[in-house]
Amino acid sequence: MIKDQLTEAVTEALSALGVDPVPDTMVVERPARREHGDWSTNAALVSSKAAGRNPRELARELVDHLDTPRPPHVEAMEIAGPGFVNFRLAPTWLHDVLVEVVEKGEGDFTRLNLGRGKTVNIEFVSANPTGPIHAGGGRWGAYGDSLARVMARCGYRPHKEFYINDRGRQTVLFGQSLEARRNGEEPPDGGYAGAYIEEWAAEMPDGADPVAWGIERSLADARQVLESMNVTFDTWSSERALVESGVEADVLDRLKQSGLVYERDGATWLRTTEFGDNDDRVLVKSDGDYTYFTPDIAYHLDKYNRGELLIDILGSDHHGYAPRMRAALRALGKPEDSYEVIIGQFVRLVRHGQEVKMSKRAGNIVEIRDLVDEVGPDVARFAYLLQSIDSPQTLDIDVLSAEAAENPVYYVQYANARIHSLGEEAVKRGVERLPLDQVDLSRLDHERELELLRQLSLLPEVLELACNDRAPHKITTWVRELAATFHGFYRDCPVLRSDVEPELQQARLWLAEGARIGLAIGLDLLGVSAPESM
RNA sequence: GCCCCCGUAGCUCAGUGGAUAGAGCGUCGGUUUCCUAAACCGUGCGUCGCAGGUUCGAUUCCUGCCGGGGGCGCCA
Numbered sequence A: 001m002i003k004d005q006l007t008e009a010v011t012e013a014l015s016a017l018g019v020d021p022v023p024d025t026m027v028v029e030r031p032a033r034r035e036h037g038d039w040s041t042n043a044a045l046v047s048s049k050a051a052g053r054n055p056r057e058l059a060r061e062l063v064d065h066l067d068t069p070r071p072p073h074v075e076a077m078e079i080a081g082p083g084f085v086n087f088r089l090a091p092t093w094l095h096d097v098l099v100e101v102v103e104k105g106e107g108d109f110t111r112l113n114l115g116r117g118k119t120v121n122i123e124f125v126s127a128n129p130t131g132p133i134h135a136g137g138g139r140w141g142a143y144g145d146s147l148a149r150v151m152a153r154c155g156y157r158p159h160k161e162f163y164i165n166d167r168g169r170q171t172v173l174f175g176q177s178l179e180a181r182r183n184g185e186e187p188p189d190g191g192y193a194g195a196y197i198e199e200w201a202a203e204m205p206d207g208a209d210p211v212a213w214g215i216e217r218s219l220a221d222a223r224q225v226l227e228s229m230n231v232t233f234d235t236w237s238s239e240r241a242l243v244e245s246g247v248e249a250d251v252l253d254r255l256k257q258s259g260l261v262y263e264r265d266g267a268t269w270l271r272t273t274e275f276g277d278n279d280d281r282v283l284v285k286s287d288g289d290y291t292y293f294t295p296d297i298a299y300h301l302d303k304y305n306r307g308e309l310l311i312d313i314l315g316s317d318h319h320g321y322a323p324r325m326r327a328a329l330r331a332l333g334k335p336e337d338s339y340e341v342i343i344g345q346f347v348r349l350v351r352h353g354q355e356v357k358m359s360k361r362a363g364n365i366v367e368i369r370d371l372v373d374e375v376g377p378d379v380a381r382f383a384y385l386l387q388s389i390d391s392p393q394t395l396d397i398d399v400l401s402a403e404a405a406e407n408p409v410y411y412v413q414y415a416n417a418r419i420h421s422l423g424e425e426a427v428k429r430g431v432e433r434l435p436l437d438q439v440d441l442s443r444l445d446h447e448r449e450l451e452l453l454r455q456l457s458l459l460p461e462v463l464e465l466a467c468n469d470r471a472p473h474k475i476t477t478w479v480r481e482l483a484a485t486f487h488g489f490y491r492d493c494p495v496l497r498s499d500v501e502p503e504l505q506q507a508r509l510w511l512a513e514g515a516r517i518g519l520a521i522g523l524d525l526l527g528v529s530a531p532e533s534m
Numbered sequence B: 001g002c003c004c005c006c007g008u009a010g011c012u013c014a015g016u017g018g019a020u021a022g023a024g025c026g027u028c029g030g031u032u033u034c035c036u037a038a039a040c041c042g043u044g045c046g047u048c049g050c051a052g053g054u055u056c057g058a059u060u061c062c063u064g065c066c067g068g069g070g071g072c073g074c075c076a
Helices: A002-016 A041-051 A055-066 A092-108 A137-153 A169-182 A197-205 A210-228 A239-244 A247-257 A291-304 A321-332 A369-375 A377-382 A397-402 A410-427 A449-457 A459-468 A474-493 A502-526
Strands: A039-041 A074-080 A084-089 A119-123 A156-165 A234-239 A261-264 A267-270 A281-284 A311-313 A340-342 A346-349 A354-356 A395-397
Touching: A002 A039, A002 A041, A002 A055, A002 A084, A041 A055, A041 A084, A041 A459, A055 A074, A055 A084, A084 A092, A084 A137, A084 A474, A092 A210, A092 A449, A092 A502, A119 A291, A137 A340, A137 A377, A137 A459, A156 A210, A156 A239, A156 A291, A169 A197, A169 A210, A197 A210, A210 A369, A234 A239, A234 A291, A239 A247, A239 A291, A247 A281, A247 A291, A247 A377, A261 A311, A267 A321, A267 A354, A281 A291, A291 A311, A291 A321, A311 A321, A321 A340, A346 A397, A354 A369, A369 A377, A377 A397, A377 A410, A410 A474, A410 A502, A449 A459, A449 A474, A449 A502, A459 A474, A459 A502, A474 A502
Parallel strands: A119 A156, A119 A311, A156 A234, A311 A340, A346 A395
Antiparallel strands: A039 A084, A074 A084, A261 A267, A267 A281, A346 A354
């Protein structure tokens, strides 16, 4: 890969100039502006101190050194600004990218090995099974599932997990609410009052245990709607089953061995402050019951059977929970970096220009189902993945539905549809794509063609960032830009028109194939379909 | 009071230690004798919330403040 070749060349040159080791802030990167070349390095800037020379002077020497022999594809090097070295490459480097893309295909192009086979347990959604999942929960679903896809492509082995809180007060209240409705009564104080309670109560068979039936009903609903958005889980873990197996006592014993457990006011506490929590936490209440915390610790311990690294994706309303779990796992001897918490910010829904306030118990929720039914699974999923999980998100339902045609997901899918239609048209016109090694890719020299190739060449860097930053939305940004460069190419560079020379036509057909592969990879990582016609 | 996240163009949001800060939508105007106009092209005088600090260089890192969201139970 060109980046590695350039990095190696720069590193060698620096060490020949007495800079060894090379500062780890040294990068070879793509400059933001085209005028600054195809690639550039800050090597002279970050090494000037070690070299005892001013940056531009060092840059000069660096360039002289790199000139004999020049790294592959390099046509010119320039010193710019405070001491950047910019590399101007022949378009051949981009033609090589296309060869790599089509030879490796959507299965292997940009398959990284950052994870080296490490297993990762990713827990997300985990909504209480007391009703349908609201539209906010869809964000965790889309995010978690896509993060798993991104990590899988980067050499991790993810295991997706949904934790079911099928025990405790909320489930009891939920069951009572169902039963009350079934008997035509009002739900109990603090119970659930949504319209779905009435619908579900009517479905409930005679003699069913309302709690157990209600939980199953909720889970079936969650599973179905999440699957419609292409969000799936490898394991659905039941808190009740865990508790019934009696693991809490084991966990308590193990925690006691850490010496961080103590009794106070009749309760049993864990000294989580030892590991940075604000307060110590109760494990066993003074009435003898476990708090929710204890089975949760047991659950996390159990998850280590399904992952060396644990990732919890939580809504920002649970962020206070992270320090205590981190502390508990450290008390149990788990390495600090084996547990990661990702805090997702909330989704605000807007309809008719007004925010839709949601409360499950009051019953005025917007379900994911409503959203998916209204705008379709691809639109919903793409919308969730449009921005960083750190940012509060505003989804305007009217914009997503009424203006569906201008939705960014269609823009991307349309690019794919155009490529397929190009293929069909080629068949109609009797044009066959020759084997790649018989095609002269150097014919690709139009700015639109080069832009498209540049965008494709960016995927490895983007994927690595998306993985390391746990930021699948970076894939969304990239695939939108890929679609944009394709549309530009499609507009200005006819492929099958009769006035296009056969050699150029062949090269362009392969370029379209490269774009198709890029779109397929990107959309797959996002869990969004790539329709062949629209 | 303490903790987490956010504050970038009219709106929704990318970007984040570098060289003139971007996209979509919206506005206005243009583009089609053969490959899908769900497209393309042009059109934006933004104190990157404010003030300090670190740095050769800060929208990006640190501190404080202001504004918004969320959280601070022997609830889950």
